[in-house]
């Protein structure tokens with residue numbers, strides 16, 4: 001498989017001098033064409049900074065990013081980003097169709113072609129009938145589907161997704177995850193998705209890159225050995241899924257500050273590890289839940 005994205009020696013520091021903050025440190029990885037790679041890491045570790053560097057939105061302090069072999073120096077034309085906050089990324093004064101056509105203005109000369117591409121992408125996300133509505137007439141999940149259609153309509157070489165499903169309720173989140181898997185299976189796309197949610201990273205990914213706490217570096221690059229066809233019940237219940245999410249939780253937990261309380265004396269080494277991993281998962285879910293609630 002050919003390499004779509006290559007990140008080499010990437011580092012980014014905000015500010016200078018003694019107040020400088022190193023957000024990302026010496027990151028290197030590749031994403032192959034048609035691969036879906038997930039990045040998971042603790043809150044504030046530098047995930048969004050990494051995505052902004054890849055998207056050409058900020059210039060890294062060191063290292064470089066290449067997309068299909070071309071060095072990224074500004075925002076590439078064939079790269080699309082889906083952000084968590086759909087309500088701020090859609091234009092409320094444009095219809096759903098208008099929003100999806102918007103980025104095509106500079107890419108596709110023919111108006112008829114723009115319309116056809118927008119209608120096609122809306123079909124992929126199940127919103128063909130909502131083309132004439134306005135974003136504020138749609139639910140949060142539907143608005144995020146519009147954002148995804150808008151990104152896909154540009155036929156990006158790379159789709160970056162920054163916590164794309166973190167602002168919707170659990171059922172909508174599961175539906176959007178399945179939508180992403182289906183769109184990708186049917187139409188092929190290369191995706192790099194950042195999430196806080198360990199389970200989501202395993203459910204969606206072909207690979208999971210685990211980041212350390214700030215400054216972000218890669219502590220593991222794990223292949224997800226699950227069938228391409230996944231479903232919310234049986235995939236999440238499979239032993240491969242459970243083992244991998246536990247391993248990731250343990251990797252993340254091992255890089256947290258030492259707990260204030262010692263583990264119960266009666267617990268064996270491995271069961272206290274698992275308890276710690278479970279507690280970490282529960283804390284992550286609680287944090288994600290609070291983010292959704294606010």
Ligand SMILES: Nc1ncnc2c1ncn2[C@@H]1O[C@H](COP(=O)(O)OP(=O)(O)OP(=O)(O)O)[C@@H](O)[C@H]1O
Nearest residue numbers: 014015021023042043044045046047048049050214
């Ligand atoms: N513009 C900025 N100026 C200074 N520091 C920044 C800036 N943006 C981010 N940071 C700092 O860099 C670190 C990494 O931030 P970043 O948003 O990349 O992390 P994150 O992993 O995406 O966070 P979260 O999981 O909470 O979304 C944080 O400590 C943050 O405070």
